[in-house]
Amino acid sequence: MRRILVALGVLAVGATLAWAASHESYPRPGKPSKSYTIGVLVPQLTNPHFLGQAYGYMDEAERLGAKVILHDAGGYQYLDKQIAQIEDLIASKVDAICLVAVSGPGTVPVVDRAAAAGIPVVNVNVMTNNEKVAIRIRSDDTVIGETMARFLHERLKKGSVVMQSGPAGASAFELRAKSFRAWIEKNTPGIKILGERHSLNTPDQGLKNMEDFLQTFPQIDAVYNSADFVAIGAAQALKAAGKAGKVMIVTADFQPDTERMVREGVVTQAVVQQPVTMGRWAIRAAVNILEKREVPKLLYTPILSVTKDDVATVDLSTVRAPAGWKPK
Amino acid sequence: MTADSDTAVAAAPRPRLLPFAWDRVALPGFILLMGLVFGSLNPNFFSWTNLTNVARQSSVLALLSIGQTFAIVSGGIDLSVGSLLAVVSVLGSMQLVAFGLVPGVVGGILAATLAGAVSGLLIARTRIPPFIVTLGMLSLARGTAFTVTGGMPVVGLPTEIQWIGAGSLGPLPVPGVIAAVAFVGAHWLLRRTSFGRYVYAMGGNEAAAIAAGINVRWHKFFVYCLSGFCAGVAGIVITSRTLSGQPTVGETLELYAIAAVVIGGTRLGGGDGSLIRTLFGVIVIAVLGNGLNLINVSSYIQLIVIGAIIIVAVGFDLWRRERRA
Numbered sequence: 001m002r003r004i005l006v007a008l009g010v011l012a013v014g015a016t017l018a019w020a021a022s023h024e025s026y027p028r029p030g031k032p033s034k035s036y037t038i039g040v041l042v043p044q045l046t047n048p049h050f051l052g053q054a055y056g057y058m059d060e061a062e063r064l065g066a067k068v069i070l071h072d073a074g075g076y077q078y079l080d081k082q083i084a085q086i087e088d089l090i091a092s093k094v095d096a097i098c099l100v101a102v103s104g105p106g107t108v109p110v111v112d113r114a115a116a117a118g119i120p121v122v123n124v125n126v127m128t129n130n131e132k133v134a135i136r137i138r139s140d141d142t143v144i145g146e147t148m149a150r151f152l153h154e155r156l157k158k159g160s161v162v163m164q165s166g167p168a169g170a171s172a173f174e175l176r177a178k179s180f181r182a183w184i185e186k187n188t189p190g191i192k193i194l195g196e197r198h199s200l201n202t203p204d205q206g207l208k209n210m211e212d213f214l215q216t217f218p219q220i221d222a223v224y225n226s227a228d229f230v231a232i233g234a235a236q237a238l239k240a241a242g243k244a245g246k247v248m249i250v251t252a253d254f255q256p257d258t259e260r261m262v263r264e265g266v267v268t269q270a271v272v273q274q275p276v277t278m279g280r281w282a283i284r285a286a287v288n289i290l291e292k293r294e295v296p297k298l299l300y301t302p303i304l305s306v307t308k309d310d311v312a313t314v315d316l317s318t319v320r321a322p323a324g325w326k327p328k
Numbered sequence: 329m330t331a332d333s334d335t336a337v338a339a340a341p342r343p344r345l346l347p348f349a350w351d352r353v354a355l356p357g358f359i360l361l362m363g364l365v366f367g368s369l370n371p372n373f374f375s376w377t378n379l380t381n382v383a384r385q386s387s388v389l390a391l392l393s394i395g396q397t398f399a400i401v402s403g404g405i406d407l408s409v410g411s412l413l414a415v416v417s418v419l420g421s422m423q424l425v426a427f428g429l430v431p432g433v434v435g436g437i438l439a440a441t442l443a444g445a446v447s448g449l450l451i452a453r454t455r456i457p458p459f460i461v462t463l464g465m466l467s468l469a470r471g472t473a474f475t476v477t478g479g480m481p482v483v484g485l486p487t488e489i490q491w492i493g494a495g496s497l498g499p500l501p502v503p504g505v506i507a508a509v510a511f512v513g514a515h516w517l518l519r520r521t522s523f524g525r526y527v528y529a530m531g532g533n534e535a536a537a538i539a540a541g542i543n544v545r546w547h548k549f550f551v552y553c554l555s556g557f558c559a560g561v562a563g564i565v566i567t568s569r570t571l572s573g574q575p576t577v578g579e580t581l582e583l584y585a586i587a588a589v590v591i592g593g594t595r596l597g598g599g600d601g602s603l604i605r606t607l608f609g610v611i612v613i614a615v616l617g618n619g620l621n622l623i624n625v626s627s628y629i630q631l632i633v634i635g636a637i638i639i640v641a642v643g644f645d646l647w648r649r650e651r652r653a
Binding site for chain 1: 478483566579581627
């Protein structure tokens with residue numbers, strides 16, 4: 001009980017820290033009289049982001065008296081497996097499905113089948129291209145990019161920035177980079193964007209990109225990163241060049257390595273999504289749909305901005321599963 | 329020696345401890361048992377929707393396993409089939425978008441058959457072992473699929489293609505019918521044609537087959553063309569099920585195809601095996617995956633169970649052979 005109260009207190013502080021122009025809350029509905037069975041599909045549980053989300057689904061379902069059937073595709077490459085998992089959920093006549101799609105276009109036919117079977121689909125985090133979903137719940141990637149831009153506007157005011165925009169053609173990363181650039185160009189004439197690079201979201205790619213940037217441009221004041229792994233690579237390159245802490249790093253997402261580097265002052269700002277919140281809201285939306293209540297077509301979960309100053313106090317209960325938690 | 333080859337059955341003395349052909353009923357019995365367990369734990373298991381689901385989901389594995397059976401019986405192996413799916417998915421989709429339904433389907437199947445022909449040519453004409461040639465093809469094909477798409481899915485496919493993966497012929501799901509027809513055709517090819525007899529012969533003893541005047545090179549080449557063709561048809565089914573071209577699709581499926589063949593009781597060394605056994609192997613893997621999903625067993629446990637079954641099935645098969653010998 002005390003832990004919950006502390007968590008709530010920290011949550012209030014955390015919420016004021018966030019600049020997010022997203023939906024502030026999506027309240028828990030009353031406990032339904034019936035126990036619903038909800039199928040949940042995530043791409044990869046080895047990613048802490050989805051482990052946190054799994055916790056959100058499970059814990060929220062328990063509070064609403066619902067049962068969760070959790071399926072892990074085991075990686076974004078296993079589209080055929082996720083399709084089979086959805087078909088099996090349809091055959092077991094679950095009441096609703098929460099889907100984090102491993103592929104936008106690839107999940108279109110199977111979501112059609114769920115719709116044909118009368119099973120509502122709550123689309124979470126990674127979007128399917130099928131328009132027949134009942135509701136979409138995700139972070140607003142435009143806000144993520146703008147939050148980083150605002151931060152540099154306030155902290156840096158004047159200087160040169162390079163951009164690591166992550167995988168080309170991946171919509172979430174593209175949106176972040178685009179909105180970052182647009183906000184800077186519109187509001188901060190003092191900040192110049194020197195160059196932009198697309199690459200896979202891996203540390204070695206980030207390292208290589210940053211090394212090349214350092215060779216190309218003699219004066220770099222900040223590095224924008226669409227995703228966490230390229231940011232970690234950039235940090236390594238800056239450390240090797242003796243510039244860690246002198247060049248600002250802003251990045252999206254918050255894995256344990258990112259957290260350590262924020263504490264060390266190497267990563268200046270991390271804009272953090274709330275996967276636990278995504279899971280909770282998805283279950284709430286599913287229950288609302290099943291109880292024949294109106295739901296919006298789209299919900300944006302809030303984001304947090306974390307810096308060295310608040311990394312010790314920021315509430316991560318909406319970001320990560322409790323330490324040692326495992327899905328049953 | 330196997331119970332499937334008629335002469336062997338006639339020649340082998342009936343062992344006392346095994347009063348009847350255990351190998352003919354062991355797998356069907358196991359499948360029945362799984363059905364009873366899953367059915368009692370989740371009544372939806374026996375629903376028509378679910379049974380057609382199993383047929384749809386297993387059709388891709390079934391098609392790959394048919395090609396794999398020929399490769400293994402001939403004394404080889406084909407590791408490239410999972411990656412060939414990606415090649416078909418990507419190239420087939422591009423052609424579907426550009427030229428329409430028939431050119432897309434034919435082009436996709438041709439692409440995989442051609443890749444199989446390249447493997448077959450290398451295996452037939454050089455001394456590089458099939459394991460190495462098809463391992464190389466695995467990487468080559470996957471790399472090609474990624475290169476031509478830049479890693480992104482191909483979209484905008486004509487929706488008529490969905491009929492292949494999602495459609496029905498009367499009450500029967502189309503991909504299940506495709507797999508069934510392929511099984512019958514392949515069984516006939518392996519059992520009733522001279523090509524099939526030569527496949528057994530060269531798998532059993534290649535030197536003897538050559539001495540007997542069999543054109544081993546030509547038939548080896550044809551085995552891998554056939555495996556590529558099967559992967560091509562499977563690739564079209566998966567393209568239809570995903571309504572997009574996916575360069576990542578089919579990863580590790582080649583291992584499940586090999587697993588299906590050996591669970592069925594076909595020896596990895598070659599010269600022995602049948603498509604009926606492979607069919608049972610495919611059903612075991614498909615029903616297991618589906619049933620465990622239906623009773624909400626985590627996919628990690630599923631991997632453990634499938635691994636254990638591969639070892640137990642092959643162990644049982646060896647034990648039975650020794651008893652008989």
